Amino acid sequence: MGKTRSAQDAGGLTAFTDVVYLSDKPEMPAEIRRLFRHKKVSSCLLPLDRYDQIRTRPDLVGTVLVDAEGLDIAQDQRLGRIIESLERDNLSILLLTQRIRRPVRSFSLISSEGSFSMSNTVGSISPDDLWARICINLSDRKNENSGIAAKAPAPVSLTERLRQSHPADQPQPEGAFVDGLKEQLRLAGLVQRDFLPAQLPNSAEVRWAATFQPAEWVSGDIYDIARIDEQHIGFYVADAVGHSVPAALLTIFVKQALQMRQTTGNSYRIFTPAEVVKNLNQRMTGQKLSGHQFVTCCYCLLNVKTRQLTLARAGHPYPILLRQGEPPRQLEARGSLLGIFENAEFTQEFVQLQPGDRLLLYSDGAESLIGRLHDKEGFRYTEEFLALTDASITEIVDRLTEMAAHREIKPAELDDLTIIGLQLP
Structure with missing residues (x-):
C-alpha cells in the first residue's frame, strides 16, 4: 500500500488500486502523492485519453480522481464524456479543478481555507477533507480480495461522546440515538418528496x-x-x-x-x-x-x-x-x-x-x-x-x-x- 505507479507503463490495471488519478499531466501533484503515501493508499496515474483502461476492470478501482486543472471550456465536452462513461460503470468520482497550493505539513483536522479546491468557483478544502471524501468513495467500493486499509479520519463520534457522558452502569443511549437518526432521515425523505x-x-x-x-x-x-x-x-x-x-x-x-x-x-x-x-x-x-x-x-x-x-x-x-x-x-x-x-x-x-x-x-x-x-x-x-x-x-x-x-x-x-x-x- 502507499505506492504510486503508472497504469499505462504497467499495461493497465492488474491489481486492486484504491485511487486512479486521471490527468494529462506527467505526474501527480507532490502534495497528493504525499497524502497517499501518508495514508498508505495504493494509487496509479493514467492519462485522460486512456480512461478506457479503467472501464475494462472497474472491479479493480476504488475511486477515480479526475484532474481537470488547466482544462479550458473547449475541453468540457471531452471531460463530460469521460465522467459519464465512468459513472455508467458505477465508479465513484472526485473532480479536481485546482492544485493544492501549499505543502501538506499536517494531516490533522485543519482549516479548509487555501489548500485545495475541487471547483474553480468554490472555496478550497483541506487535505483532510479530500481524504474524507476519498474514504467515503472507497467505502462503497470494497473489494473482497483487497482488504482496503483506508479509514476515514473522523473526530470523536456523537455516539462516543454520549457513551463518555454516561456512567457504565447506566443504560447506553446508542439505540435511541440510532432510532432518532433514522426518524430524522425518514422525515427528510418526506420533506424532499414535498418538492415533487x-x-x-x-x-x-x-x-x-x-x-x-x-x-x-x-x-x-x-x-x-x-x-x-x-x-x-x-x-x-x-x-x-x-x-x-x-x-x-x-x-x-x-x-x-x-x-x-x-x-x-x-x-x-x-x-x-x-x-x-x-x-x-x-x-x-x-x-x-x-x-x-x-x-x-x-x-x-x-x-x-x-x-x-x-x-x-x-x-x-x-x-x-x-x-x-x-x-x-x-x-x-x-x-x-x-x-x-x-x-x-x-x-x-x-x-x-x-x-x-x-x-x-x-x-x-x-x-x-x-x-x-x-x-x-x-x-x-x-x-x-x-x-x-x-x-x-x-x-x-x-x-x-x-x-x-x-x-x-x-x-x-x-x-x-x-x-x-x-x-x-
Missing part, C-alpha cells in the same frame, strides 16, 4: 406517468412537471452526483434554482431549454458550492398545441422516443455536466411529436433496465425494455418500477431511480 409535483398535469392533450425510488432514505434525483401557461409544459429530471443526504441537499438547490420562465410585471417570457440549463449552471458555479458536487439534467419544453418538443441536456442520459412501428430512438443534445464550467454552452434539439408518441426521461439508476452503451455496438436496449415498447406510458413506467424492485444488484450498484414519461393521444 403534488399531481401530474394530465389533460386531453397529454398523459403523464412518473416513479421516484430513492436508493436510501433520501434521493440524489429530483424531477418536476409544471404547466407554465395554457400552451406550454416544462419538465425535467436532474441527478446529483452520489446519493443520500449530500446529494439530496443539492437537489433542493436545483429545484429552487431552475427557472422555467421570467415574469416582469404582468408579462412573462418562457426560457428556452438551453437557457434553462445554462442559467442553472451559472447559478451552481456562482453559488460556490463546496466539494466536488455536480449535476446532470435533461430539461424539456412541450408545446401541447403544436406538439413540438424542445430539449436541452447537461450530461444526462438521452431521452427515449417511442413511436409506433419504429425502433426506440434516443434524442441527442450536446451539453456538459452542471457545476463545472461557468461559461459552458448547451445546445437544444427540436422534435415534432406525433399522435401516439411516448417519451421517457430517466436518471442513470434506470439505465440497466433500459439499455447500455457499448463501445463497439453503440447503445443497445435490453430485451425486457424492447418487449415494453408497444405498451402505454403508464404500463411502461409501472413495469420498469417493478423490474427495479426485483433486480439483483450489488450494494455498490444501488442507485436512485427516477422515470417520467408522457404520451400523446
Whole structure:
C-alpha cells in the first residue's frame, strides 16, 4: 500500500488500486502523492485519453480522481464524456479543478481555507477533507480480495461522546440515538418528496406517468412537471452526483434554482431549454458550492398545441422516443455536466411529436433496465425494455418500477431511480 505507479507503463490495471488519478499531466501533484503515501493508499496515474483502461476492470478501482486543472471550456465536452462513461460503470468520482497550493505539513483536522479546491468557483478544502471524501468513495467500493486499509479520519463520534457522558452502569443511549437518526432521515425523505409535483398535469392533450425510488432514505434525483401557461409544459429530471443526504441537499438547490420562465410585471417570457440549463449552471458555479458536487439534467419544453418538443441536456442520459412501428430512438443534445464550467454552452434539439408518441426521461439508476452503451455496438436496449415498447406510458413506467424492485444488484450498484414519461393521444 502507499505506492504510486503508472497504469499505462504497467499495461493497465492488474491489481486492486484504491485511487486512479486521471490527468494529462506527467505526474501527480507532490502534495497528493504525499497524502497517499501518508495514508498508505495504493494509487496509479493514467492519462485522460486512456480512461478506457479503467472501464475494462472497474472491479479493480476504488475511486477515480479526475484532474481537470488547466482544462479550458473547449475541453468540457471531452471531460463530460469521460465522467459519464465512468459513472455508467458505477465508479465513484472526485473532480479536481485546482492544485493544492501549499505543502501538506499536517494531516490533522485543519482549516479548509487555501489548500485545495475541487471547483474553480468554490472555496478550497483541506487535505483532510479530500481524504474524507476519498474514504467515503472507497467505502462503497470494497473489494473482497483487497482488504482496503483506508479509514476515514473522523473526530470523536456523537455516539462516543454520549457513551463518555454516561456512567457504565447506566443504560447506553446508542439505540435511541440510532432510532432518532433514522426518524430524522425518514422525515427528510418526506420533506424532499414535498418538492415533487403534488399531481401530474394530465389533460386531453397529454398523459403523464412518473416513479421516484430513492436508493436510501433520501434521493440524489429530483424531477418536476409544471404547466407554465395554457400552451406550454416544462419538465425535467436532474441527478446529483452520489446519493443520500449530500446529494439530496443539492437537489433542493436545483429545484429552487431552475427557472422555467421570467415574469416582469404582468408579462412573462418562457426560457428556452438551453437557457434553462445554462442559467442553472451559472447559478451552481456562482453559488460556490463546496466539494466536488455536480449535476446532470435533461430539461424539456412541450408545446401541447403544436406538439413540438424542445430539449436541452447537461450530461444526462438521452431521452427515449417511442413511436409506433419504429425502433426506440434516443434524442441527442450536446451539453456538459452542471457545476463545472461557468461559461459552458448547451445546445437544444427540436422534435415534432406525433399522435401516439411516448417519451421517457430517466436518471442513470434506470439505465440497466433500459439499455447500455457499448463501445463497439453503440447503445443497445435490453430485451425486457424492447418487449415494453408497444405498451402505454403508464404500463411502461409501472413495469420498469417493478423490474427495479426485483433486480439483483450489488450494494455498490444501488442507485436512485427516477422515470417520467408522457404520451400523446
